[in-house]
Amino acid sequence: MEEPLGLRERKKLETRQALSWAALRLAVERGLENVLVEDIAASAGVSPRTFNNYFSSKAEAITSRHLDRGRELTEQVRRRPGTESVWESILEAALAQYSPNDRVPDPEWTAGVRLMTSEPTLIGEFLRASSVIERELAQAIAERTRTDVAVDLYPRLVAASVGAAIEVATDRWLTADPPIPLGPLVRDALTQVAAGLPEPSTH
Amino acid sequence: MEEPLGLRERKKLETRQALSWAALRLAVERGLENVLVEDIAASAGVSPRTFNNYFSSKAEAITSRHLDRGRELTEQVRRRPGTESVWESILEAALAQYSPNDRVPDPEWTAGVRLMTSEPTLIGEFLRASSVIERELAQAIAERTRTDVAVDLYPRLVAASVGAAIEVATDRWLTADPPIPLGPLVRDALTQVAAGLPEPSTH
DNA sequence: CCGAAATCTTGCGGACCCCGCACTTTTCCC
DNA sequence: GGGAAAAGTGCGGGGTCCGCAAGATTTCGG
Numbered sequence: 001m002e003e004p005l006g007l008r009e010r011k012k013l014e015t016r017q018a019l020s021w022a023a024l025r026l027a028v029e030r031g032l033e034n035v036l037v038e039d040i041a042a043s044a045g046v047s048p049r050t051f052n053n054y055f056s057s058k059a060e061a062i063t064s065r066h067l068d069r070g071r072e073l074t075e076q077v078r079r080r081p082g083t084e085s086v087w088e089s090i091l092e093a094a095l096a097q098y099s100p101n102d103r104v105p106d107p108e109w110t111a112g113v114r115l116m117t118s119e120p121t122l123i124g125e126f127l128r129a130s131s132v133i134e135r136e137l138a139q140a141i142a143e144r145t146r147t148d149v150a151v152d153l154y155p156r157l158v159a160a161s162v163g164a165a166i167e168v169a170t171d172r173w174l175t176a177d178p179p180i181p182l183g184p185l186v187r188d189a190l191t192q193v194a195a196g197l198p199e200p201s202t203h
Numbered sequence: 204m205e206e207p208l209g210l211r212e213r214k215k216l217e218t219r220q221a222l223s224w225a226a227l228r229l230a231v232e233r234g235l236e237n238v239l240v241e242d243i244a245a246s247a248g249v250s251p252r253t254f255n256n257y258f259s260s261k262a263e264a265i266t267s268r269h270l271d272r273g274r275e276l277t278e279q280v281r282r283r284p285g286t287e288s289v290w291e292s293i294l295e296a297a298l299a300q301y302s303p304n305d306r307v308p309d310p311e312w313t314a315g316v317r318l319m320t321s322e323p324t325l326i327g328e329f330l331r332a333s334s335v336i337e338r339e340l341a342q343a344i345a346e347r348t349r350t351d352v353a354v355d356l357y358p359r360l361v362a363a364s365v366g367a368a369i370e371v372a373t374d375r376w377l378t379a380d381p382p383i384p385l386g387p388l389v390r391d392a393l394t395q396v397a398a399g400l401p402e403p404s405t406h
Numbered sequence: 407c408c409g410a411a412a413t414c415t416t417g418c419g420g421a422c423c424c425c426g427c428a429c430t431t432t433t434c435c436c
Numbered sequence: 437g438g439g440a441a442a443a444g445t446g447c448g449g450g451g452t453c454c455g456c457a458a459g460a461t462t463t464c465g466g
Contacts, residue, residue: 008413008462015414037452047416052453059327086402124262124327127334131326145402150378153392154403156371161400164363168356175353189356196399197364199289199348200357211433211442218443240423250445255424 016054016064018044023061028111032058032119059125063116066126069109070133073097078140086141087194090162094190098166099183114174130167134159165189219257219267221247226264231314235261235322262328266319269329272312273336276300281343289344290397293365297393301369302386317377333370337362368392 022043026035037058041048055061076093084092098105116126135149138159142149149155169189173182225246229238240261244251258264279296287295302308319329338352341362345352352358372388 011462012414036450049416049418049454050414053415056453058452120331123334124331127330128323128327131330147403152403153371153375153388153395154400156374157368157392157395158400160367160371161364161396164367165360168359168363171359172356185356189360192356192360193364194399196397197357197361200350200355209434214433215443239421252425252446253444256444259424261423 015044015046015050019046019051019054020061020064023055023058024065024112024115027058027062027119028115032062032115032121057125059122062112062122063125063129065112066116067129067132069097070129071136074133074137074140077137082144086145086158087190089144090158091187091190091194094162094166094186095183098170098186099181102181102183105182110174113170117171117174130163134163137162161193162190165193218247218249218253222249222254222257223264223267226258226261227268227315227318230261230265230322231318235265235318235324260328262325265315265325266328266332268315269319270332270335272300273333274339277336277340277343280340285347289348289361290393292347293361294390294393297365297369297389298386301373301389302384305384305386308385313377316373320374320377333366337366340365364396365393368396 019040023035023040026039026043035058037051038048040058040061041051044051051061055064073093076096077089080089080093116122134156138149138156141147141158142152142155145155147154166186166189169182169185173180173185222243226238226243229242229246238261240254241251243261243264244254247254254264258267276296279299280292283292283296319325337359341352341359344350344361345355345358348358350358369389369392372385372392376383376385376388
């Protein structure tokens, strides 16, 4: 299952991680506009030119971590037993991903998301990454339900709705004052979506 | 309701439209990377410097038409009678917007969407515009249902789901071969979402 | 173990983007 | 009509991103 991964590949991966990580860290520390590609490259120990061999923009470097996380979610969904309903699988995978053991999400991720959703330059790239994730998730759902992403709306609608639910839940969590836990928000959002978003009874 | 709009404002709007329109047209004609800000400005009859007084990037200029269209959708929803259910209002508004009188959408819009969803540089900006629209739509829904965008997940979930449904339907329509009409796709997508996306029976 | 082939890194140069600033032109409104 | 407010313009510069062509490193067959 896991490839040995030669020296070459390993180094490439390390460089990529180092660049992405450095970009995120520096941007959180001093604000995106005060970070030059030059700084990121220096922090990762490569030349500026090399930076652009890995990422085509600062934004992409920063959001690549978000992309990775999303891919893990899809993997989790794929690993769930086929006996569950699609919604069950997704809910469990999402909870495991965004609120493992009901613990508080790690502050480093929090800062990253906050940055990506507040800096105008990053928002677009962030959403683009999300849409890539949704495509992959849609594929996984299609396989599970024996539907076809190219023909049926179903798998893509589910993927897009899941993305929407997680995004809304996350955003609500980020802006909550006083703070509230993320897990229940994600559960609530997904449950509402799976129920067809009925109009709430006016209180 | 409608402000008279002085000469100043009118000219500003004209310039903005001219720039946005020129950007889209040129990009469709010869591909985004073969269009310089200089060209767009020239085509709209202003100086290159002025371009950036209106838009902070080429991408923003191109997607601004998408943003406008989305805002019209929100307006349509606002104008629907309060006696309808939220889903009814949205469905009717969306159909009116995307497939008026069951007529084929105008080819110029088609080309624009196709461009915005295929050029990597534009996708991010396109999605960013969509998210702005969703925020405004969420606000409209909140007012209609007496919920609070800052507290309740409901209005934002609906807005985001609607965005997802329309996006998936549009994408399916763009890639359909042979072509199929957009109206039914939008109806189908919104209906599935409003039903909670039940798993389709395997055929 | 070696040397050719494949791959990665790097520096250079250049086209382009975006913006701050100061200046000119146009529109507004009394 | 004339001064204030706002829009358009030209210039300059810091940055980004990429193509290209060496140079450095890893891989792999023999």
